């Protein structure tokens with residue numbers, strides 16, 4: 323039997339309603355196809371978008387996969403900025419800031435310490451807080467050296483009710499927010515890209531922190547009402563190829579030997595401009611190779627200690643004419659006294675809200691130890707303290723921005739705020755080694771060092 327449906331389907335259909343139905347079905351098919359094409363396009367775009375987000379966050383969260391430290395720095399800037407706009411802000415955050423920055427003594431200062439999780443920043447913050455000043459820290463926790471050391475310093479500050487805002491100097495929005503919350507009387511500006519020789523590896527990071535960051539900070543400070551007084555870290559390296567000894571503030575500083583030194587010298591010129599145009603009171607401090615507990619792992623005394631203990635060879639530089647290289651190594655406690663002395667004698671800025679009202683104070687001081695010691699002697703002191711013989715590899719100083727010799731004349735700082743360094747290198751290194759052994763948990767390997775070290779841990 324022939325299937326009735328086949329018969330019916332094979333017969334031509336001429337009725338109007340059937341034609342309309344076929345036409346409608348045709349339209350439905352077209353719309354369906356269009357819909358399918360549009361949805362697959364949308365699906366494709368969504369997948370691409372999600373993939374991009376995954377790649378993006380993977381790169382952000384694993385910056386150390388990159389061998390470019392500048393990239394790491396940029397990622398971190400992004401993260402801290404994102405952190406600020408995302409989860410900082412809000413009443414609890416502002417309360418923490420106010421609490422940290424409020425002085426506890428009458429006529430106490432309210433100080434914004436940039437680079438507070440850094441070596442000098444940590445020590446100065448503790449000293450200010452101890453005497454009753456209010457301190458708010460700012461730090462971007464970049465990975466120029468082990469950020470876990472910065473976090474440990476942060477934990478130490480936190481124990482003393484000092485709060486550090488995670489953020490970058492170049493984040494204008496964040497800085498002005500901080501000034502909206504607290505009418506800072508002073509800024510102690512210590513955040514910087516430090517290190518003389520690293521400038522050849524990552525020049526941009528010096529421009530980013532030491533020039534762009536400084537300008538951003540001064541822009542905020544000049545617009546603040548009241549304007550704060552500013553004390554900031556310059557460097558002994560600005561003396562560069564100067565041959566007059568000991569180095570005085572009046573000596574020439576127009577021959578920097580490294581990009582690091584050039585950015586610090588530029589900072590001094592920029593400070594002049596902001597003082598001149600806006601009436602900001604600014605004091606620059608030229609630090610001379612500062613060392614001590616909680617120090618910087620990128621500095622020679624620190625990594626020599628590590629390498630000597632691990633039995634690794636150390637490279638000791640000598641000059642092109644076979645002379646020993648020397649530094650006016652300055653102990654951290656002396657530098658802290660110098661920083662506080664500079665803050666105490668800083669006059670008020672004269673401008674307000676971006677307008678100068680009269681001439682303002684502009685100063686520059688050496689903060690050194692006034693007695694240079696050779697790097698060879700530094701190594702023998704460490705050998706004695708660590709009870710281990712160093713494997714010294716003496717080489718001619720490569721042309722990497724280093725200078726052969728530094729020696730500070732500090733009479734100006736003595737005259738203006740009684741700066742008088744009191745710690746010699748052996749005493750200071752003894753305190754450093756004691757801290758180092760405790761911090762890294764290797765007391766048993768280091769000769770017992772008894773002293774009355776003033777640092778907290």
Ligand SMILES: O=C(O)[C@H]1O[C@H](OP(=O)(O)OP(=O)(O)OC[C@H]2O[C@@H](n3ccc(=O)[nH]c3=O)[C@H](O)[C@@H]2O)[C@H](O)[C@@H](O)[C@@H]1O
Nearest residue numbers: 516517518557558559609610611621622637638639647697
């Ligand atoms: O006083 C300053 O202005 C500067 O002091 C230090 O710079 P530097 O004096 O070069 O300190 P280190 O890097 O610790 O070097 C100390 C001495 O050890 C020598 N050195 C360094 C490294 C090395 O492998 N071998 C070596 O003999 C250097 O030539 C130098 O004489 C800091 O790193 C800078 O941030 C600071 O601004």
